[in-house]
Amino acid sequence: MIEVRGLTRYYGDHPAAVDLSFTISSNEVVGFLGLNGAGKSTTLKILAGLLLPSAGSVRIGGVDLLEAPDSIRARIGFLPEEPPLYRDMRVSDFIQYVGQLKGMPKAEVLARLPGVLKQCNIADVADRVISELSLGYRKRVGIAQAIIHKPQLVILDEPISGLDPRQIREMRDLIVGLKRDSTVLVSSHILPEISQTCDRILVLAGGRLVAEGTEEELASHMTSSNRVQVSVRGSADAVKAALGALTWVTQVDVHAQHGDVVSFNATLDGDRREELAAALIKAGLGLRRLDAASGELEEIFLNLTKEARA
Amino acid sequence: MSGLLLVARRELGAYLNSLWGYLVAAIMLVIDGLLFNAFALGKTARYSSDVLEDFFYFSFGTTVITAVLLTMRLLAEERQTGTIVLVDSSPLSDWQIVGGKFLSALVFLGGVTFISLYMPALIFVNGKVSVAHIASGYLGLMLVASATTAIGTFGSAVAKSQLVAAVISGVIVVLALISWLLAKVTDPPLAEMFSYMSLFERHFQPFQRGRINTEDVVFYLSITFVFLLMSTRVLSARRWR
Numbered sequence: 001m002i003e004v005r006g007l008t009r010y011y012g013d014h015p016a017a018v019d020l021s022f023t024i025s026s027n028e029v030v031g032f033l034g035l036n037g038a039g040k041s042t043t044l045k046i047l048a049g050l051l052l053p054s055a056g057s058v059r060i061g062g063v064d065l066l067e068a069p070d071s072i073r074a075r076i077g078f079l080p081e082e083p084p085l086y087r088d089m090r091v092s093d094f095i096q097y098v099g100q101l102k103g104m105p106k107a108e109v110l111a112r113l114p115g116v117l118k119q120c121n122i123a124d125v126a127d128r129v130i131s132e133l134s135l136g137y138r139k140r141v142g143i144a145q146a147i148i149h150k151p152q153l154v155i156l157d158e159p160i161s162g163l164d165p166r167q168i169r170e171m172r173d174l175i176v177g178l179k180r181d182s183t184v185l186v187s188s189h190i191l192p193e194i195s196q197t198c199d200r201i202l203v204l205a206g207g208r209l210v211a212e213g214t215e216e217e218l219a220s221h222m223t224s225s226n227r228v229q230v231s232v233r234g235s236a237d238a239v240k241a242a243l244g245a246l247t248w249v250t251q252v253d254v255h256a257q258h259g260d261v262v263s264f265n266a267t268l269d270g271d272r273r274e275e276l277a278a279a280l281i282k283a284g285l286g287l288r289r290l291d292a293a294s295g296e297l298e299e300i301f302l303n304l305t306k307e308a309r310a
Numbered sequence: 311m312s313g314l315l316l317v318a319r320r321e322l323g324a325y326l327n328s329l330w331g332y333l334v335a336a337i338m339l340v341i342d343g344l345l346f347n348a349f350a351l352g353k354t355a356r357y358s359s360d361v362l363e364d365f366f367y368f369s370f371g372t373t374v375i376t377a378v379l380l381t382m383r384l385l386a387e388e389r390q391t392g393t394i395v396l397v398d399s400s401p402l403s404d405w406q407i408v409g410g411k412f413l414s415a416l417v418f419l420g421g422v423t424f425i426s427l428y429m430p431a432l433i434f435v436n437g438k439v440s441v442a443h444i445a446s447g448y449l450g451l452m453l454v455a456s457a458t459t460a461i462g463t464f465g466s467a468v469a470k471s472q473l474v475a476a477v478i479s480g481v482i483v484v485l486a487l488i489s490w491l492l493a494k495v496t497d498p499p500l501a502e503m504f505s506y507m508s509l510f511e512r513h514f515q516p517f518q519r520g521r522i523n524t525e526d527v528v529f530y531l532s533i534t535f536v537f538l539l540m541s542t543r544v545l546s547a548r549r550w551r
Contacts, residue, residue: 049399049550050399050550051550052550069550078399084392084393084394085393086393088323088324089320089327101313101317103313103400103401
């Protein structure tokens with residue numbers, strides 16, 4: 001569906017995106033994860049046909065963006081971080097207008113309109129003027145304008161920024177629902193959203209692609225230190241006594257004791273989780289939980305971006 | 311063509327749904343009416359054709375100012391509010407976008423201009439002027455509206471804010487208005503060039519007097535085309551870079 005090769009974009013001397021290469025399959029939801037200034041918005045704007053790349057190629061549906069930009073634009077729906085809305089228009093009129101602007105015949109737009117309003121959960125405000133809507137509704141109207149023309153690719157730049165928890169949940173469901181008809185690219189620096197809505201994650205730092213894969217793949221990538229988090233029934237002293245004699249346990253950090261359950265992180269010399277479990281049980285400590293400590297997406301993200309910056 | 315009309319319809323709706331459109335239209339008509347009453351009609355007996363000429367003289371000024379005020383928002387506002395993304399990411403050509411926006415402002419301005427028709431109608435009913443004289447004057451006004459709207463569209467395409475757009479368009483229009491003064495203080499061939507560029511002095515006065523010259527029609531249409539062409543070039547350069 002999308003094939004990006006060596007994509008580079010400079011603003012003056014500053015590289016915003018450097019030698020990005022990735023492919024995205026049809027009906028996949030892919031998240032662009034990165035800190036502010038990582039190059040997410042620049043990359044998305046290039047894919048949306050709004051910015052010219054300084055170097056590299058982008059093919060969408062087999063068509064080169066530079067060779068047929070208008071044809072590509074008609075197949076893309078784009079929602080920037082700040083929804084581009086004509087605030088003097090009514091919601092349904094606005095969505096209809098954008099559909100036609102994207103080249104869809106009026107009759108087809110009108111036929112699709114009720115479904116899109118329902119899908120985006122804005123049917124109840126269809127006749128209201130956009131300036132009267134809350135941010136949550138405006139974001140959803142922004143998504144409606146991005147999908148009204150049935151695009152093959154939907155690009156959403158920070159779609160959940162500024163939303164409250166209830167609106168975030170609704171937006172998450174909406175984004176996941178979009179993959180039925182389209183490939184979806186979502187950028188965010190809010191990590192749980194990327195993890196919960198995307199099939200795959202591309203991590204950007206300093207304009208470079210530093211990692212890509214599913215959450216699990218990224219987690220496994222980062223577990224080379226073999227840090228594990230463990231909860232056992234027993235005391236902190238008993239844990240230290242049991243593990244202190246093991247040469248392959250290089251570090252133990254007890255961080256919580258709730259009743260008779262103690263939680264700690266341990267650093268192992270290799271992936272020796274089975275041996276650790278056996279040692280704890282042998283020491284008479286009731287094993288409650290043993291997990292990879294670096295499995296948290298936030299930690300993966302920070303480690304990856306730290307590596308890239310270093 | 312359908313893309314052009316789509317943009318034009320949306321922009322026309324923006325004028326009709328906003329206070330700004332009505333405010334500018336009202337101010338134009340009030341000033342036009344006051345000038346007509348105070349100066350064109352005057353306090354002494356005058357020939358009807360002189361009154362009509364003066365009406366078109368004042369209407370020229372109000373039309374030019376209104377064009378600048380109406381067009382300053384066309385592209386600059388979209389850039390300010392971020393809605394330019396909708397236009398930029400659409401498959402419409404630069405000509406369709408610029409043409410649609412130009413057409414909306416021209417249609418709105420034309421509508422407002424024709425509301426002033428009651429003043430020539432009063433002269434027609436109470437005096438002695440020909441319909442052809444009135445028609446000629448209004449054709450001139452529409453051509454001036456077309457040229458200044460194109461200049462305003464260009465100003466709005468260049469500027470990032472509406473205020474700057476109005477200033478750029480205003481400066482271009484004023485330069486075109488006073489070019490006949492430059493013609494007086496320069497030697498040929500510059501004098502002839504400046505004289506030809508005069509927006510009012512050389513090209514509008516014939517319409518004002520009820521005469522239609524092909525040269526004047528071509529002049530205003532050329533100005534329109536050149537500034538629309540420049541607008542598309544500016545949009546193209548900014549749209550995908």
